[in-house]
Amino acid sequence: MSYALELNDVTASYGHGSILHGINFAVPEGEVTALLGANGAGKTTTLRAICGMIETGGEVRLFGEDITGKSPDAIARMGVAHVPDGRGTFTGLTVMDNLRLGALIAKRRGNFRRSLDRVFDYFPRLKERMGQHAGTLSGGEQQMLAISRALVSEPHLILLDEPSIGLAPVIVKQLFGILEQIAQDAGVSMLLVEQNSNLALKLASNAALLEVGNLVAQGSAEALSQNQDIARAYLGDGAGAEAGA
Amino acid sequence: MTFFLEQLIIGLSSGGIYAIMALALVMIYKSTGHVNLAQGEMAVFSTFIAWTLVQTGMPLWPAILLTVAVSFVGAIVLERVVVRPFAEADDLVVVAVFVGLFLSIHSLAGAIWNYEVKPFPSAFSDGSVSLMVDLSIRTHTLGSLVTTGAVLTAVWIFFRYTQLGLALRAAADNRESSRLVGINVSLMLALGWGLAAGIGAVAGVMIAPVTFLDPGMGLAPLIFALAGALLGGITSPFGAALGGLIVGVLEAMISAYVPYGIEFRELIALMLILSVLLVRPAGLFGEIVARRV
Amino acid sequence: MIMESTDMTEGRTGPHRNLSVPLARLGYAAALLVLLAATSGLEGYDLFLASSILSYAISAMGLNVLMGYNGQISLGHGAFFAIGAYTAAICIDRFAVPFTLTPVIAGIVGMGAGWLIGKPALRLEGVYLALATFGLAIATPTVLRSDLFAEWTGGVQGLFLGIEPAPEWMGLDLDQSIYLTVVAYFGLFAFLTLRLVQGLNGKAWIATRDNPIAARAMGFDVTRAKTRAFVFSVLACSVGGALQAVAVQFVAPDSFPFFLSIALFTAVVVGGLCSPLLGPLLGAAFIVLVPNVTEEIWQGGSWAVYGGVIIGVIAIQSRGLAGIMTGITSWVRDRITGQTTTRYERK
Numbered sequence: 005m006s007y008a009l010e011l012n013d014v015t016a017s018y019g020h021g022s023i024l025h026g027i028n029f030a031v032p033e034g035e036v037t038a039l040l041g042a043n044g045a046g047k048t049t050t051l052r053a054i055c056g057m058i059e060t061g062g063e064v065r066l067f068g069e070d071i072t073g074k075s076p077d078a079i080a081r082m083g084v085a086h087v088p089d090g091r092g093t094f095t096g097l098t099v100m101d102n103l104r105l106g107a108l109i110a111k112r113r114g115n116f117r118r119s120l121d122r123v124f125d126y127f128p129r130l131k132e133r134m135g136q137h138a139g140t141l142s143g144g145e146q147q148m149l150a151i152s153r154a155l156v157s158e159p160h161l162i163l164l165d166e167p168s169i170g171l172a173p174v175i176v177k178q179l180f181g182i183l184e185q186i187a188q189d190a191g192v193s194m195l196l197v198e199q200n201s202n203l204a205l206k207l208a209s210n211a212a213l214l215e216v217g218n219l220v221a222q223g224s225a226e227a228l229s230q231n232q233d234i235a236r237a238y239l240g241d242g243a244g245a246e247a248g249a
Numbered sequence: 250m251t252f253f254l255e256q257l258i259i260g261l262s263s264g265g266i267y268a269i270m271a272l273a274l275v276m277i278y279k280s281t282g283h284v285n286l287a288q289g290e291m292a293v294f295s296t297f298i299a300w301t302l303v304q305t306g307m308p309l310w311p312a313i314l315l316t317v318a319v320s321f322v323g324a325i326v327l328e329r330v331v332v333r334p335f336a337e338a339d340d341l342v343v344v345a346v347f348v349g350l351f352l353s354i355h356s357l358a359g360a361i362w363n364y365e366v367k368p369f370p371s372a373f374s375d376g377s378v379s380l381m382v383d384l385s386i387r388t389h390t391l392g393s394l395v396t397t398g399a400v401l402t403a404v405w406i407f408f409r410y411t412q413l414g415l416a417l418r419a420a421a422d423n424r425e426s427s428r429l430v431g432i433n434v435s436l437m438l439a440l441g442w443g444l445a446a447g448i449g450a451v452a453g454v455m456i457a458p459v460t461f462l463d464p465g466m467g468l469a470p471l472i473f474a475l476a477g478a479l480l481g482g483i484t485s486p487f488g489a490a491l492g493g494l495i496v497g498v499l500e501a502m503i504s505a506y507v508p509y510g511i512e513f514r515e516l517i518a519l520m521l522i523l524s525v526l527l528v529r530p531a532g533l534f535g536e537i538v539a540r541r542v
Numbered sequence: 543m544i545m546e547s548t549d550m551t552e553g554r555t556g557p558h559r560n561l562s563v564p565l566a567r568l569g570y571a572a573a574l575l576v577l578l579a580a581t582s583g584l585e586g587y588d589l590f591l592a593s594s595i596l597s598y599a600i601s602a603m604g605l606n607v608l609m610g611y612n613g614q615i616s617l618g619h620g621a622f623f624a625i626g627a628y629t630a631a632i633c634i635d636r637f638a639v640p641f642t643l644t645p646v647i648a649g650i651v652g653m654g655a656g657w658l659i660g661k662p663a664l665r666l667e668g669v670y671l672a673l674a675t676f677g678l679a680i681a682t683p684t685v686l687r688s689d690l691f692a693e694w695t696g697g698v699q700g701l702f703l704g705i706e707p708a709p710e711w712m713g714l715d716l717d718q719s720i721y722l723t724v725v726a727y728f729g730l731f732a733f734l735t736l737r738l739v740q741g742l743n744g745k746a747w748i749a750t751r752d753n754p755i756a757a758r759a760m761g762f763d764v765t766r767a768k769t770r771a772f773v774f775s776v777l778a779c780s781v782g783g784a785l786q787a788v789a790v791q792f793v794a795p796d797s798f799p800f801f802l803s804i805a806l807f808t809a810v811v812v813g814g815l816c817s818p819l820l821g822p823l824l825g826a827a828f829i830v831l832v833p834n835v836t837e838e839i840w841q842g843g844s845w846a847v848y849g850g851v852i853i854g855v856i857a858i859q860s861r862g863l864a865g866i867m868t869g870i871t872s873w874v875r876d877r878i879t880g881q882t883t884t885r886y887e888r889k
Contacts (some may be wrong), residue, residue, distance in 0.1 A: 353849030362842030
């Protein structure tokens with residue numbers, strides 16, 4: 005099996021505080037991998053380490069190529085689209101400009117129209133909001149915009165940081181439906197960070213579990229969601245209750 | 250009425266120059282949060298370069314273009330070498346750096362070209378154009394108005410429609426996200442300085458034939474540009490340009506109609522800044538920047 | 543001369559400031575003695591330079607309270623310096639006020655002007671205040687030069703100050719009388735500054751600077767704290783201006799150019815923010831003495847060298863010359879005593 009992303013003994017720290025203590029896992033090409041864990045486990049830090057946004061040790065490989073220590077913009081240009089927590093929309097720019105920014109690094113420039121049509125297919129609401137400043141959008145719309153911005157860059161790998169956070173359950177349900185569709189349509193590899201593990205495990209084919217900077221379990225999503233110990237210890241009891249939304 | 254129209258055109262003409270300078274200030278302010286106090290001195294320095302080129306026998310328009318290019322590159326170097334090391338420093342320290350730059354560039358111009366006031370050739374033919382009966386305007390005034398208008402339009406098109414302009418706006422809006430979409434933010438900051446200096450050079454060569462050229466000539470335009478930028482809103486390029494135009498017209502009207510107006514125009518500009526900021530701290534078109542607690 | 547006195551004050555701004563109050567008092571007394579001794583030790587031009595440095599230091603002390611402790615940036619305090627100087631000149635020229643009292647009147651007039659300008663200006667934050675005061679600095683010379691007030695200000699010609707030396711029985715010549723007056727006011731302002739900065743006002747200023755919202759939540763009146771810092775800075779600048787005018791015995795628009803405001807700003811930043819006495823003294827010495835030095839390095843471009851030195855100093859140590867000196871003295875002390883003193887860091 006070939007991997008879109010491999011992490012070998014990756015460590016990361018903010019100043020003197022070490023956050024990741026050497027983690028190993030991989031994202032198979034063309035599949036969705038979920039990265040789970042409680043608050044403060046180091047999920048967001050892992051994504052930031054992959055993107056070169058913080059001091060990182062160990063080795064990060066993108067489609068076999070070592071990208072450790074590269075700058076975030078260089079990594080982005082290699083086809084990694086990061087949808088950060090808090091969505092990272094350009095609030096002072098219009099929705100259209102946000103999308104144009106996503107397409108800055110798209111390999112085939114002529115494709116922008118097509119990509120645009122595709123994301124408007126997924127999120128028709130964005131089309132209506134095209135001329136608006138992104139800062140005036142609702143939380144759900146901003147998340148849609150952030151995901152669309154990632155899509156129009158024609159990425160090989162999408163990193164999604166807690167797309168469900170701060171959104172109403174009905175919006176979350178909608179959003180994950182579309183994410184599933186995207187994963188099927190595009191064949192793009194995805195690394196999904198979520199606290200809502202039930203949602204994530206339904207979407208993902210593989211999963212890894214982080215606990216305070218260490219990887220404690222990984223395997224197929226099915227196996228992980230079946231594993232009662234893990235479910236009780238890390239993913240919360242009453243599995244299924246939230247996912248039912 | 251004719252007199253009023255004449256003053257209006259003169260005001261718009263100098264207002265266009267303030268608008269360019271204001272825009273240059275906004276470019277740097279938006280991407281770094283700092284007001285480049287040395288912007289006026291940089292423009293004067295550029296104008297001296299153009300003057301030197303003309304002295305060596307180069308025709309004026311090519312000299313202007315070459316000056317813009319040199320200013321562009323020079324400002325990028327300046328940003329990289331002098332300003333960048335202080336990027337994370339306190340506001341006060343950064344202001345001190347700008348003060349140091351201001352003094353250095355000012356004095357460097359004086360040391361190289363001395364403090365003698367020099368005439369600067371107009372890029373347009375001498376004489377005047379008759380617009381109406383009794384209303385004729387100097388060619389330079391009209392030419393300068395057209396030039397600044399063209400520069401402002403070009404800048405607007407650049408930022409609105411080109412990918413590089415978009416990337417520059419993105420870098421000013423959100424640095425982290427800009428990196429995530431593949432923009433080299435550090436390069437954008439330097440380019441912003443280059444652009445600001447480039448259009449500042451145009452402002453310099455347009456105002457020099459009116460005020461004559463000497464190292465101190467940058468101060469008054471700088472304060473009027475500041476007044477314009479603050480009036481329109483220092484976070485809004487459009488607002489700043491419009492503010493510059495308004496200040497130019499006000500300056501002309503005050504000089505023409507208010508007793509002692511010519512003498513006190515700087516003071517009046519200052520009053521204007523203060524009163525606008527009191528009523529609407531963000532300026533006419535600016536946004537109030539949220540402050541971190 | 544100045545260097546000796548700053549050595550004396552060093553102990554208190556350094557790491558051991560809180561250790562012994564009596565020792566600190568002893569240091570102040572010694573510093574004052576050195577300043578007084580200079581009266582007979584120096585003469586002519588040197589005495590004038592010393593007067594100059596001390597009057598700029600008074601202004602810088604006030605401005606340091608505003609910028610260092612209260613965190614507000616002003617690029618326009620030269621305007622208040624000029625108001626003080628012109629008030630002193632007009633008092634002497636028109637009303638034959640004894641020169642020793644002119645700083646008092648200048649202070650009152652200056653505070654009035656400061657209140658008029660500060661009331662609206664203080665509603666501006668951060669860079670906006672810096673810009674508004676920058677405008678003030680640029681506008682000041684044009685007002686001084688104007689024919690409108692020429693009857694009082696002497697217009698472009700300026701005014702000469704006819705200053706009478708102290709009564710003969712005191713045995714002081716003119717330069718010495720002026721110098722001693724300056725020293726007296728310097729002592730007064732040093733005392734005032736320390737009292738303010740170390741008292742509740744200082745806490746309110748620092749709290750307001752570091753986090754206005756939290757300061758408000760803690761019950762500090764932020765607006766009043768800012769106003770007080772501004773008024774004190776204006777007071778110090780006008781008194782400094784008056785003393786400077788007395789020392790030069792002449793005022794003219796060209797003595798108060800736009801660069802004066804820049805120089806005062808420089809004195810505070812290069813001297814060292816938040817160093818209440820040593821910083822302003824070093825900064826004042828910097829702005830008075832360094833231009834002479836840079837003039838010799840490169841005559842035409844002396845201000846270019848000067849600007850470069852400003853950037854250089856804060857690149858080495860963002861707390862300016864005082865920060866550098868504190869660093870050196872604690873390094874030396876550590877070498878001597880063989881122990882490491884905890885670095886006393888303020889923001």
